Amino acid sequence: MAKLKQHALASFSELVQVMLDTNFIYVNRRLVPDEIHEPNYMPPLLKERFHDLLYGGLLFECEPDNSVSGPFFIYEIGLACDTYMSVLCLPEHEGFILIGPYLPDTTQSDTLEALLTDAGIPLSQKNIYSTYLNTLPVLDQSKLYVVFSAFVSSEYQKEVERDFHGFNISPEHPAPCPVFEEDTLQLRAEMLEKRYAEEHRLLNMVIKGDLDAVYNMGSKSFSLDRVPNKLRNEKNLMIILNTLFRKSLETAHVHPLYIDAISGKWAVRIENIDRISQVDALRRDMIRDYCREVQHHSLANYTPNVRAMINFVNFNLNDPELSLKKISEHLGVNASYLSQHFNKEVGRSLPEYITDKRISQAKQLLSSDTNLSVNQIASATGFTDVNYFTKVFKRYTGYTPTSFRKQ
Incomplete structure (x- = not known):
């Protein structure tokens, strides 16, 4: 031509x-x-x-x-x-x-x-x-x-x-006609091999949360083209990609609670696409979002018991009674055994980890929700005494909660 x-x-x-x-x-x-x-x-x-x-x-x-x-x-x-x-x-x-x-x-x-x-x-x-x-x-x-x-x-x-x-x-x-099928067979085989190889590479990068590697693949690799460029087909492909990424998070040992939240969010955003010009940017955003989810919540490097401990902490930070004893009873595993493995795999004690997570959550609430009082934020992060919360927060950040919010 x-x-x-x-x-x-x-x-x-x-x-x-x-x-x-x-x-x-x-x-x-x-x-x-x-x-x-x-x-x-x-x-x-x-x-x-x-x-x-x-x-x-x-x-x-x-x-x-x-x-x-x-x-x-x-x-x-x-x-x-x-x-x-x-x-x-x-x-x-x-x-x-x-x-x-x-x-x-x-x-x-x-x-x-x-x-x-x-x-x-x-x-x-x-x-x-x-x-x-x-x-x-x-x-x-x-x-x-x-x-x-x-x-x-x-x-x-x-x-x-x-x-x-x-x-x-x-x-x-x-x-x-078999003659013409032979003409296309090699081409189809090569292109399909290439496409599946690219998909495999991309999914491995998402599993690792490797944003730099994803960027280096180039924008063409984001499309994973299977069908002609039509809006409904592009939406179908995005739905498939969302499903593949959800499975990737499972492989990265991200908790189902986080997986359900991110996949549900992207299911809604995909269905709200009304122009073909929106697809490429949204696809890149979805890949970035899944990579960051892995970076924040992947527990692939931990043993099952430690993964269970970390998830229990993350889901119960507002509980003032959160402790090694309570986690041990919940998991039905010896407390000192859990403590030993947690220290070895995480590199800090469980009480230190809990406090660190609570302060991180408090920083997020202070930065994003100006309607909450310091007392409410202290309670939401598991501190029963606002003065003790202020003392611990300043020790970790160098600021009081009020001055941190102003900063």
Whole structure:
């Protein structure tokens, strides 16, 4: 493809995403797509039909005899469950352009149950298909015609026939051509290997909380592209990434309480994305957030008993009775055994650790919540006597609580 055509395809892709809110795919004459499309978000049968169309020989059924000399033809190919792809065959063996999948702008009398039954899909999968179909745009042929015509007129100075041709992919269609599958197999294998390697690297960095290494990967590595650049698909990818990072925190021995809080926060933020331009920045913010969560709450370097002690302390700092005896009774483990291992692994005694955590929490409250009085903050961090709290706080920070707040 000449440079002019590459630029034209890039512009056309943006036009498709803006006007039609669906995917754009260019496939060359050897049926090798411009990027690997692994539609993991698709339900099983639709994914199978998508692969048949994209990687098999079915596209050659979209090539009319007069594609070079006469007008261009648009084919509308039915996948299954009333979903479609539109195909434009380019002249001079330049390949194919595909748009979709989408739902047609026609009155559909069949229910989803009927569509599933006709396609031989178990009704137990109804929710899977319903969820996916609700993400697809509804497009009429006139809008598709306008977009295709703009491209053909600009690049080839020709016309596009208004009437769409088409067929439905069915089990009766011949299997994808093995010759063309071989052409794409190595490319697909290499790109998938690279993608999974990048994912593995990124997840390991998150597990370690290694922000510097994440930054050094570069912005392209943040995308983990699996599907074309469409807002709903990008949201799906962010949801997948959020799940992977949540699992990474489990590997880093972050307590489920913190994992649930951060993953829930990002689930809401992901669903609130309303522009494709927001995705990259939010993805970077999410990676940073998860790395910092590991830095603050990972207990991977401690034995199970010490991890349990640290979590108990963190969740009970406001308890004035918090002590080694209370923790020992809660865990059902000998107190001196716990104390010995805590000192060895943490590098300080449990009372010192508790006081340090309480002062850190008090500093945070003094800095962020000006409505709380010093007495309230003392109580919230497990000090029953505000004068004793002030004395300990000054010993640790060099300031009284009041002067620290002013600073």
